[in-house]
Amino acid sequence: MRIAMIGAGYVGLVSGACFSDFGHQVVCIDSNAEKVATLKNGEMPIHEPGLAELVARNVGQGRLSFASDLKSAVSGAEVVFIAVGTPSRRGDGHADLSYVYAAAREIAEVLPEKAVVVTKSTVPVGTGDEVERIIREENPAATVAVVSNPEFLREGAAIRDFKHPDRIVIGTDDARARSVMAEVYRPLHLNASPILYTDRRTAELTKYAANSFLATKIAFINEIADLAEKVGANVQEVAHGIGLDNRIGQKFLHAGPGFGGSCFPKDAMALIKTGQDNESPVRIVETVVAVNDQRKRAMARKVANAFGGNIRGKQIAVLGVTFKPDTDDMRDAPSIPLVTALQDMGAEVRIFDPVGMEQAKKVFENVTFCDNAYRCAKGCHALVIVTEWEQFRALDLKELSTIMACPVIVDLRNIYSPVEVERNGFLYCGVGRPKSVAY
Structure with missing residues (x-):
């Protein structure tokens, strides 16, 4: 499948590299042009055991690439993951969702028909509802489905956790989106990784x-x-x-x-x-x-x-x-x-x-x-x-x-x-x- 990963930080980079290792075509997009250039040179912005080798292998085999141009990368994707940061907001401790909502607005204009948008970022209950509202507001003709798919990665063991997960949680009530997500994670079926399908708010x-x-x-x-x-x-x-x-x-x-x-x-x-x-x-x-x-x-x-x-x-x-x-x-x-x-x-x-x-x-x-x-x-x-x-x-x-x-x-x-x-x-x-x- 063709996957666009918005955000090349810890979650986005590890997830994108692992998805590409499954055989998917993945583009990791980041607004930080310097980070993108560094990744293209094979240098990792974070320390994670095995990540540099995983990225190099999949870049070399043409399944993984990096870009700062969001529109061109998203326009050809079947699944778009939002994996940007959600730090604590200064002053009140709430999760800062500004990056998530900005990504939703940016991708709305260029989303392919029937694309599936997935929030991989850790977000409070109801964020998926707002992402869907933003996309429909920016692009009323869009028929996209918004899914919650939280990550459960331990730093220092993230690649193993992604490839041998305790569980995969997928939050959606949309049958088509559920089918698409099943295809995204199909390579893990051999590992008998349990997939929990639930509604979006429960997943969050x-x-x-x-x-x-x-x-x-x-x-x-x-x-x-x-x-x-x-x-x-x-x-x-x-x-x-x-x-x-x-x-x-x-x-x-x-x-x-x-x-x-x-x-x-x-x-x-x-x-x-x-x-x-x-x-x-x-x-x-x-x-x-x-x-x-x-x-x-x-x-x-x-x-x-x-x-x-x-x-x-x-x-x-x-x-x-x-x-x-x-x-x-x-x-x-x-x-x-x-x-x-x-x-x-x-x-x-x-x-x-x-x-x-x-x-x-x-x-x-x-x-x-x-x-x-x-x-x-x-x-x-x-x-x-x-x-x-x-x-x-x-x-x-x-x-x-x-x-x-x-x-x-x-x-x-x-x-x-x-x-x-x-x-x-x-x-x-x-x-x-x-x-x-x-x-």
Whole structure:
């Protein structure tokens, strides 16, 4: 099928590349001419494992291309996906739908007869109705169908998630659109990927409900971690114990510094605003957002507590600043309020991240950027592990003990055994684990 993907950001680029790998003819359109030129040169604007190779293969085989001219790309498409950003709107937390509506207006004039328009962007309930209204207003003769098809991609594992999805949600009451979408996803039939056909508004709400529920699991286990520290319990064993119940499951029960990224914070906030607008508040999600925001900055106190509450003049090494491994995404990363709080307490901060340094330089000020973990730790009074990159899981503790000014490790991801770390002469501070004696 001929597919036009409006937006070559994270969702649009991954989706477009995967659709082309299925055998569809895909054009990814982006208004940023510089980004388009970069993509044509084979350079990726985001870090996602396997994406560069996937794009190169399909460009080379003529199934995937990039353009900034929307009209020519859309005019020959059978299916047009809208995959533009929907960031939180400044001031009120609502999802900013201006890019979605602008795309709808632009494509309306040139949509082929009976084309199917699909919102891939994460959008509040009722957005599809407005997209359809805009298209019909701009082009009264159009017979297009508007479908909701939310994405469920994890950064760092997006290609696998797209090709081996837990589910595909398609929201439409139009029989023709349903048939077209079935053809779009037909290559996944061999994987027995379940497709849920529902109405458009239900599909839109499903996306927000899913992300907010996962965020709730994270906030819950983080609060249990705080309680575990107070009572001398081990949150990792608690998480394992409750996760063995298949009604709960093991995933998203890893205590840490709080959730971040491009999805959970903004999607939870958008769901809260939708609830408020419809006089049906989602109090649990409201609490989740509040608890998570407080937690990120509170992690700095965990570092300070290792020094009796005073870190003024101390050098602190921060390993990992992206919100999760295998991405360079810094959006709402827990490292941001952590570093800010450390600086407010008078500490000097050094930073290393395997792939996030360029993005980090756009975010942090008055920090020292280092090119590996050991240079970052040299001369520091504490080493703080914020993002659980694989290369941080087997640091040479003996070497660290000789180059650090003070043997303190604050492990906000619980990737180390306290016994092993303390055996090498360190004070170890984890999350939700029995505490070491203060240094």
